Amino acid sequence: MRRLPWLPIVAVGLIVLAALAAPVIGLADPVAMDVAHRLAGPSAAHPLGQDEYGRDVLSRLIWGARTSLGIAFAAAAIACVIGTILGLVGGYVRGVAELLAVRSMDVVLCFPPLLLALLVVTLLGPGASTLIPVLAIVYLPSFTRVAYAGVLSVRGHEYVTAMKVLGAGRLRIMTRTILPNIAGPVLVQFSLAAASAVVLESGLSFLGLGVVPPAPSWGLMIGAARGTMVQAPLLLLWPCLALTVTILAMNALCDGLRDVLDPHPAARRASWFSRFRRVAAPVVPEPAEPGTVLDVRGLTVAIGDPGDGKLAVRDVSFHVREGETLAIVGESGSGKSLMSLSAIGMVPAGVEVSGGTATMEGKDLLALPAAELRKLLGDRMAMIFQDPGSSLNPVHRVGSQIAEAIRAHRPVSRRAATTQAVTLLRNVGIPDPERRAKAFPHELSGGMRQRVMIAMAIANGPRLLVADEPTTALDVTIQAQVLDLLASLKRDSGLGLLFITHSLPVVAEIADRVAVMYAGEILEEGPTAEIFADPRHPYTAALLRSAPKDDGPAPEGIPGTVPVPGDLPAGCVFAPRCDKSIDTCVKTRPPLFDIGPGRASRCIRWASL
Incomplete structure (x- = not known):
């Protein structure tokens, strides 16, 4: 305190x-002179x-x-x-x-x-x-x-x-x-x-x-x-x-x-992105399938000058349908967060989209002017960040922040927005929402702060919700509550959920489909149940072996590290760490093979796995 x-x-x-x-307390005239008593000492009439x-x-x-x-x-x-x-x-x-x-x-x-x-x-x-x-x-x-x-x-x-x-x-x-x-x-x-x-x-x-x-x-x-x-x-x-x-x-x-x-005298962790820059991609998007909320095709993101060859995301394509959860999984450094931010038009500084489209409601988000993109952000699409402690403004009450998100897109009064904010807090399961709406972020627990972020994200009824590892900083019990909340929101409102995570147990809990990402590429994609039961890429199988289990063998680590952009292997990006690679894998970069209904794998040996 x-x-x-x-x-x-x-x-x-x-x-x-x-x-x-000074003018009203009865002081002597400050400019009136009495030369006869110059330099006189303190007295009752002149205390100093x-x-x-x-x-x-x-x-x-x-x-x-x-x-x-x-x-x-x-x-x-x-x-x-x-x-x-x-x-x-x-x-x-x-x-x-x-x-x-x-x-x-x-x-x-x-x-x-x-x-x-x-x-x-x-x-x-x-x-x-x-x-x-x-x-x-x-x-x-x-x-x-x-x-x-x-x-x-x-x-x-x-x-x-x-x-x-x-x-x-x-x-x-x-x-x-x-x-x-x-x-x-x-x-x-x-x-x-x-x-x-x-x-x-x-x-x-x-x-x-x-x-x-x-x-x-x-x-x-x-x-x-x-x-x-x-x-x-x-x-x-x-x-x-x-x-x-x-x-x-x-x-x-x-x-x-x-x-x-000052509510944060200690230095807070700075985000890895410092500012955002719009990058136009003058490509006419192809029509998406009916019911598709977000359709990303051929997304390529370069760090610095695209001519330098430092591509952090390469030819990534995926789509998210209404009422569906697509999980993007992979190790840290695989490009998941950068890809998701770029896909909704939030291109970080020092990064440039060098190819591809990201279509929502017939509009290419990568080519929209900043003013039009701003109308969609927080309205038709929203995002939940990983750390609610640093995502919420520490000097504003949480109810005011939710109300501000509403008033940014809706012509409502401050009082009406505040009432809606309390309702949203109640809908996301926060007890005593009237009192919690008047609290500052530091007065709430981690789970409550994440629920506030979810309430803010769904305030304007978005069609697409991007969740960037929203349960990483939470304990298992609160994590389960947040996942249940997201599942119920998706079920009740029919929004599409793009879920970024590196936790396979979380994927098994919430996702309908999975896209496995590594070194800026999607290596495998398909329905969650099929991916978990029958992985068709060595990296997916390695991720499954590395996940903790309630029973059975202990988790197995994956040797080596994710390569950095600009220093990628000549062939398959996972070949240096793969125990099933052959000479062709080292020399030739494989395409994304269509291996069945709704399934794809970037492995030349997918049939024999």
Whole structure:
């Protein structure tokens, strides 16, 4: 449990309150002079004494706080707003926006802050109207760079990807998803900038380039007290003490608020994809069979330049029908997740679709403009990610996140969307959904978070649901509950389910058909029962032998590792690890053989297995 930093809150609150209340608390006139009593010590009428002109020190100190804090907060606020916008747009949109935002700040940073302020104030003249924009320019680069760095660290997380899959636009993602997650560092930077601005304003006023006398200012008070410090040393103590206490209180307050508001102080695991890029594939899709939700043909995905030959997915074809579950299985590194993301148009950065089509409702998802694809994502097709802990936004309540998914595609009010969110939570088996809808993700168990992700995915009644290893992080009991939930949703709504996993027991539980993937290729495909009973590829048989069993022999590991793209064997990709390979396997890459109704195998020896 984190507690609010009450001591800094009280300290800063009292300072700000005193500055705001200066006109109404009955202080002496801060500019009224009484030369006859200059340098007089503390008295009942003047608790902190009188300065070199006989002016009341306490009054000038409080009015000086009003001036110094007003200038500092105004400049820091302007720099914060403009700098955060520049960093947010530059870090997320990238391209020209990134170049303009970052490089323009590099130009400003070429000038030392104090010298830049001195130059501008000297040219334009002193005064608050000059100091505020000058200080805002001085602190603008720091806010831009902090926001930019924060966006780069957040934009690749799964919950940002989830919002993109839901079809949210750039503005919504930047303001609702990314901005709250970088607010902590920006808030700390605001405290540093405001405190530094107080010091810089005081320094400029000390030099005669800031606030114009006789207006009160801590810098003017320090400068004036320097000349009389031998006769009245207390005149130097009061403004210096006020300046020090204010800066320390401001920094302590914002550090404390950062700790309270930041729900993830520890670094979270970054996703392996950092941004998404649309890649057009100008291929006219062939008509799919009736009842087909997703029809993928010849999908080929390259890492980097396709001419380099680093193909992570090669000539993959499959289809998902209404009310059917197709499981894509294979070892880690086989290309399952990359293939599934590419098939629904979510091509990761540094990756390019070099061939094939992915058709849904007569539209090629790989060739759709970003705006049209966004209308389908989260509506007609949705995705459940592997780790719900990082897929859900930690700074928003789960009910609000589900409601946002609904409102992104439906013209409903916030209240109606919230009501639907509670209903969805109830439908996915979460107890007391009204209370759970108001919870933050960290307040829910792993199984509940996954149910929230499922509720969000089905919020708009999709025809296709892509589940990327949704049960990996769950224990066996919760895993069974989630699988039962997915099966009931498929049965009741007739949606097509593309299930990505490496767990064969899960496949046996939920899948109607199986496609076995290895090194970017589908090596075998067919009905689940037939694949398990009679595998027709050595890799499928090896996977079955490696799966744990309730009884029988112990699991057998598969020797070797999955080859990386760009370094594939000349023949069959599994030949180096296969105990049944022959010379032809090593030299010739086999096609995908049609070996029976609904079955295929990429093995030249399939008939003898």
